[in-house]
């Protein structure tokens with residue numbers, strides 16, 4: 001559980017009053033690792049129910065949280081998000097939407113109050129859920145294109161290269177090599193031409209809520225918009241795929257990491273039902289999956305670093321296991337290396353075995369075969385480069 005700041009009931013009551021809500025009780029929220037969150041019970045709630053969530057943003061400055069409120073209001077109605085309540089201005093003068101404030105301050109930190117969304121976090125995902133979260137992410141990418149210039153609405157990207165340089169000093173050689181190989185391969189992608197825009201960048205299953213009725217699972221909430229930044233859409237896709245399409249084994253399951261490629265196919269189908277991916281995005285995806293895993297490996301090491309340097313300890317502090325992300329990065333990297341080392345040969349099946357072409361992906365080979373009038377007389381065979389020499 002992560003509640004970094006302790007507040008008194010009087011403080012909760014005063015904060016809630018700023019949003020026109022009458023406070024009864026605050027219940028600390030057990031999930032989340034960045035901010036302090038409480039469910040808020042009001043005088044209108046019965047039987048221990050609660051209708052709001054109060055968040056005290058521990059890291060992001062209030063100006064970033066104001067931007068986040070604009071983003072959530074843009075998405076409201078298109079996707080199931082919890083848009084922040086506006087602050088009741090004391091002079092009771094009607095304010096335009098543009099002048100509304102959504103944030104109050106406690107010391108130098110921002111506080112928001114949002115409606116509590118129904119549903120629960122999935123412990124496991126299904127192919128149908130992966131399809132739906134893919135469609136939701138594409139809708140998010142498309143909808144936020146209305147906010148221009150995008151840089152004005154997103155927060156700056158975190159300086160992950162600095163975290164990498166600090167953490168790599170303490171890593172065993174093979175781990176540092178994995179990280180730098182993936183990083184180098186990422187920088188070799190056509191980064192200047194890949195489409196970009198406002199991205200969520202933390203769409204993990206535990207940042208989503210679902211009605212989990214068996215066979216009828218549907219998305220009821222998208223949470224945690226504190227990281228929204230301008231990034232390549234394919235990076236946001238990779239981040240979301242990495243969590244939704246992986247079964248994470250806890251310590252008792254040997255911390256296994258099982259990535260499900262059929263879930264990824266379902267995700268991509270859902271995504272492309274709302275926004276078509278370009279060929280360059282599809283080509284970049286395998287390396288982006290590895291880079292996204294590296295970023296969250298670093299993020300988790302960074303949380304541990306700050307907990308240590310700022311003396312944050314105790315039962316209220318939750319940490320997520322960086323090793324799981326390291327294993328996922330290694331899995332994706334092995335896949336990239338294998339495909340870099342593999343070619344697909346299209347050749348005739350008749351006695352002369354005529355070679356039509358050598359391709360770096362199965363899709364390219366299939367496309368070439370489809371163009372042949374007598375395509376059934378040609379086969380595609382996979383070879384590693386050392387088999388060909």
Ligand SMILES: Nc1ncnc2c1ncn2[C@@H]1O[C@H](COP(=O)(O)OP(=O)(O)O)[C@@H](O)[C@H]1O
Nearest residue numbers: 029031032033034035053082115116117206224
């Ligand atoms: N609007 C909401 N409705 C229901 N639950 C919420 C809402 N906002 C936050 N939560 C709960 O609080 C948890 C932590 O919120 P989150 O924004 O992910 O915090 P953090 O930024 O600390 O990671 C979520 O996983 C969810 O369980």
Ligand SMILES: N[C@@H](CCOP(=O)(O)O)C(=O)O
Nearest residue numbers: 032033034204207224296320
């Ligand atoms: N989703 C990230 C870290 C951010 O955690 P959150 O609980 O604050 O969304 C991870 O799994 O490492």
